[in-house]
Amino acid sequence: MNETRRAVLERVADGPVSGPALADALDVSRAAVWKHVEALRDAGFGIESAGAGYVLDSIPEYGGPAVEYGCEAPFEVEYHDSIASTNDRARELAASGASDVVVLADEQTGGRGRLERAWSSPPGGVWLSVVCRPDLAPARATVVTMAMSAAACAAARETGVDAAIKWPNDLLVPDDDYARGGRKLAGILTEMEGEAGRVSWVIPGLGLNANVSSDALPDDATSLLAERGEPVERRVLVQRILERFDALRGDPEATREAWRAHAATLDTRVRVTLPEETVVGEAVDVTDAGALVVDTGSEDRVVHAGDCEHLRPV
Numbered sequence: 485m486n487e488t489r490r491a492v493l494e495r496v497a498d499g500p501v502s503g504p505a506l507a508d509a510l511d512v513s514r515a516a517v518w519k520h521v522e523a524l525r526d527a528g529f530g531i532e533s534a535g536a537g538y539v540l541d542s543i544p545e546y547g548g549p550a551v552e553y554g555c556e557a558p559f560e561v562e563y564h565d566s567i568a569s570t571n572d573r574a575r576e577l578a579a580s581g582a583s584d585v586v587v588l589a590d591e592q593t594g595g596r597g598r599l600e601r602a603w604s605s606p607p608g609g610v611w612l613s614v615v616c617r618p619d620l621a622p623a624r625a626t627v628v629t630m631a632m633s634a635a636a637c638a639a640a641r642e643t644g645v646d647a648a649i650k651w652p653n654d655l656l657v658p659d660d661d662y663a664r665g666g667r668k669l670a671g672i673l674t675e676m677e678g679e680a681g682r683v684s685w686v687i688p689g690l691g692l693n694a695n696v697s698s699d700a701l702p703d704d705a706t707s708l709l710a711e712r713g714e715p716v717e718r719r720v721l722v723q724r725i726l727e728r729f730d731a732l733r734g735d736p737e738a739t740r741e742a743w744r745a746h747a748a749t750l751d752t753r754v755r756v757t758l759p760e761e762t763v764v765g766e767a768v769d770v771t772d773a774g775a776l777v778v779d780t781g782s783e784d785r786v787v788h789a790g791d792c793e794h795l796r797p798v
């Protein structure tokens with residue numbers, strides 16, 4: 485949403501305010517005010533025009549302008565009812581120089597997960613990708629993924645769901661029947677491009693099963709809807725995620741703290757399968773590069789990537 489349109493919206497929210505008063509305050513023509521009001525109505529904002537002027541009566545349930553309105557983070561939100569993959573679109577935007585843009589979709593038809601897996605993305609989920617340009621060395625870019633998982637976990641908990649982070653950056657809802665530590669609520673696919681030892685862009689792509697019924701999800705997955713028994717307000721959920729993500733992303737130490745505070749993997753016995761060996765022990769910490777520190781009983785092993793299973797205590 486451009487600055488003038490945002491200013492019109494803020495003023496009509498505090499309205500009623502007349503067209504001429506808006507034009508004066510924003511230093512634009514009355515015709516321009518009318519155009520912005522019409523565009524906002526087209527985007528789903530209910531703007532009444534009574535004798536005293538324009539006043540905001542209702543806001544749209546979901547979409548780009550709806551998420552931007554009242555969001556305390558500096559992101560522009562590009563919304564799609566349906567798209568192949570928000571990460572693919574975000575990569576296009578990154579290639580053309582964009583920054584701090586969120587691509588948000590109701591449905592993805594070609595959602596991509598980690599390890600080249602498909603990611604089921606029916607309507608009702610939160611499928612979003614953020615184009616970021618942090619001043620980081622590529623080896624430190626994991627902190628952006630950690631910021632997103634901590635932000636999404638905190639926002640999911642605010643909806644009343646007992647979510648936790650499973651290393652590296654999955655969100656689970658713990659469930660004793662599931663050997664893998666719980667049912668998967670969300671995952672993050674981070675893609676990045678670097679140049680001369682610096683990150684050029686990094687895109688954390690979050691898939692959070694929000695208002696999706698269990699029938700539409702893989703067997704080992706769950707959703708906020710399934711856990712709560714009623715839908716969440718996705719507009720508010722996305723705003724909270726973006727605000728927390730924005731507050732954390734420039735602060736690696738705060739990110740690591742937030743990650744630790746939400747992690748199910750820490751203080752848990754784990755088995756991490758690496759290409760050439762298996763590390764078993766207690767997960768005791770995470771490094772600022774996102775690696776897991778496992779106390780095997782004889783040493784602390786730092787594992788950077790691998791398949792992690794949560795084990796029952798011995």
Ligand code: BTN
Nearest residue numbers: 569571596597598671672689691
């Ligand atoms: C995982 O495998 O756990 C990561 C899943 C990431 C899915 C999200 S949905 C939004 C974004 N767009 C994609 O195509 N993938 C990510």
